[in-house]
Amino acid sequence: MSLPVPPPDRLPDGFTVLLGPGVERREGGTALLGGSPARLLRLAPAAQALLTGDRLAVTDPRSAALAARLLDAGVAVPEVSAVPRPDVTVVVPVKDRTDGLARLLAALHADPGTAGCPVVVVDDGSADPAAVAAVVAGARLIRHERPRGPAAARNAGLRVAGTEAVAFVDSDCVPETGWLGTLAGHLADPRLALVAPRITALDPAQPGWVARYEELASALDMGPAAAPVAPGTGVSYVPSAALLARRTALGGGFDETMSVAEDVDLVWRLTGAGWRVRYEPAARVAHDHRVELRDWLRRRAFYGTGAALLAQRHGAAVAPLVISPWSLAAWALPVFGGRLGLLGSAGVLGRASVLLARRVAAPGQPPPIGWATGLVLRGTASSGRALGRTVTRHHWPLAVAAAVVSRRARRAAAAIAVADAVAGWWPRRREIDLPAFAAGRRLEDLAYGAGLWWGVLRARDVRALLPAAPEPVAPGG
Structure with a gap:
């Protein structure tokens, strides 16, 4: 179904944007790091002069273009005023x-x-x-x-x-x-x-x-x-x-x-x-x-059936896991390679840090190895959490099959299930006890995953189960 083309991107005078939470200024304030997925946005001198703080008000075409760029990069949010009686x-x-x-x-x-x-x-x-x-x-x-x-x-x-x-x-x-x-x-x-x-x-x-x-x-x-x-x-x-x-x-x-x-x-x-x-x-x-438990689980399974329909229309956008090859290797090597795998994982992360630092280095400046290493480690930790979620949610039938034939797989699946429940519960630890949260997490994931696999089988289309690679962190203009 086609949709109308949006109008020219000219934010009105008085429209205001604020740098989002967690957005970092880099390279002496000439670049912004943030958004989801993370990106490094370099500011031209004219843009630096307009964005002297964390707030930008639109006053002319140049400030309107910069505000729109910040919004679309995900590094700014609009500061809007409520409309008392909207039409x-x-x-x-x-x-x-x-x-x-x-x-x-x-x-x-x-x-x-x-x-x-x-x-x-x-x-x-x-x-x-x-x-x-x-x-x-x-x-x-x-x-x-x-x-x-x-x-x-x-x-x-x-x-x-x-x-x-x-x-x-x-x-x-x-x-x-x-x-x-x-x-x-x-x-x-x-x-x-x-x-x-x-x-x-x-x-x-x-x-x-x-x-x-x-x-x-x-x-x-x-x-x-x-x-x-x-x-x-x-x-x-x-x-x-x-x-x-x-x-x-x-x-x-x-x-x-x-x-x-x-x-x-x-x-x-x-x-x-x-x-x-x-x-x-x-x-x-x-x-x-x-x-009510039965209705709740049935609804979660129903939601899961929608992934296959979305994959038919939007392809990789519905991927259950977005992970870079180096993140996947960094997690897989210790699991399957033991102590040598740990060394291999460290080597993968080091190489990824060097490549990222070179890619985002400002002209004439040395590659920011320390910053790149920190970003790689944070990204790897995030990918690990996402990988754990797919094991217990989207791909749990595969995890169960592996656990049936492999003692190591049983231990890994059990450890992932516990770690995932604790990670989800920790920010809410003052509001719900761990057993209740863990039970809800595991049952919800089982229901959603069952619906997902049923939808995939019914559609005869496995794209809703396949991972995708993320867009790289890269400088933006």
């Missing part, structure tokens, strides 16, 4: 969930930022249409006589929206006051197609370890840091539970042939067409998480 149509797809729909509509009516917004409810073939119609007073109702899926329901609302912006909110959500105005501030960027809020738990007090795990590690929660959204980055997608979109950017909208992962597909098509997509955690929308 937005709210589209709510629903099927049978009348209690949640009534709760959502009440929340929209009570929020001063959405009380006056037109609302379109799309009933996607509910068994009791009269019950849905009874709670939709004051909103426009569209009905599908038979279920056509959430993508088709959202598109039906998109087609009748008369405003420049459209917010999609699922009926099991309750937005916090002011969420829409915070998101709407991003529309000052003319190339911004889509922005998503942070998805949190609707009822943190629900009993049970599944509810506690979902509150802290839900697949819908993209974390506390604002970020650009694109494949291969720290935030590669955003869920469609709640989104704000520029209507003219969406074209035909979601792919109605996809019953799962249609939100990821839309994000990747938008970024591929040149639009910007952002994640804004300052806006929050609460979601009624599934916390």
Whole structure:
């Protein structure tokens, strides 16, 4: 499905960007290191004169071009002002969930930022249409006589929206006051197609370890840091539970042939067409998480089936592991080569550090070996964590098969599973005990991996299981 071409990239005067957390100034302030994936961005003298601190306000075409470059490199985030009463149509797809729909509509009516917004409810073939119609007073109702899926329901609302912006909110959500105005501030960027809020738990007090795990590690929660959204980055997608979109950017909208992962597909098509997509955690929308064990696991498996569909459309963008050959060698050599493997791993990392230092060295300056070594070690540690995740999540059937025939594989798989659970639990150690978190982590990964493999077998396409190589850290202009 083709999408409209974004307008010329000219950020308006007054638009402001801030250097992102963790961005380092290098080479006396003439270069910036950061983003995801990491890159070294060298600044021309004119750009250095404009970016004297960590904040850049657009005042003319040159500063607009620099701000756009920083945004697209992932080293800056926009500083936006909330729009008190945005001109937005709210589209709510629903099927049978009348209690949640009534709760959502009440929340929209009570929020001063959405009380006056037109609302379109799309009933996607509910068994009791009269019950849905009874709670939709004051909103426009569209009905599908038979279920056509959430993508088709959202598109039906998109087609009748008369405003420049459209917010999609699922009926099991309750937005916090002011969420829409915070998101709407991003529309000052003319190339911004889509922005998503942070998805949190609707009822943190629900009993049970599944509810506690979902509150802290839900697949819908993209974390506390604002970020650009694109494949291969720290935030590669955003869920469609709640989104704000520029209507003219969406074209035909979601792919109605996809019953799962249609939100990821839309994000990747938008970024591929040149639009910007952002994640804004300052806006929050609460979601009624599934916390009954069977339903929770079934949903995770369902999510996993979407990877094969995405691989058919986007190829390596859906790779479960992005790892460089030298990182893979650095981890594989000690596992399979013993003490000699450790020496070989050290040699691989040393060589990678030298090559990186030479590639990013400023003209006339010695290669920054120390800095490059630190970056290589950090990248290798990150790759190791990602490799461990694939063993326990995406490729666990292979790990189980290896463990059946090899004692060394059993020990390695057990060690990886424990290390992965501890690494995920540690930042949350004051909020959940390790056994509960570890149980949630392992069961979630087993369910997702099972769905992934089922989707691959059904599609007869293994690309969703194959690793990919990252883009190298390189100087940018």
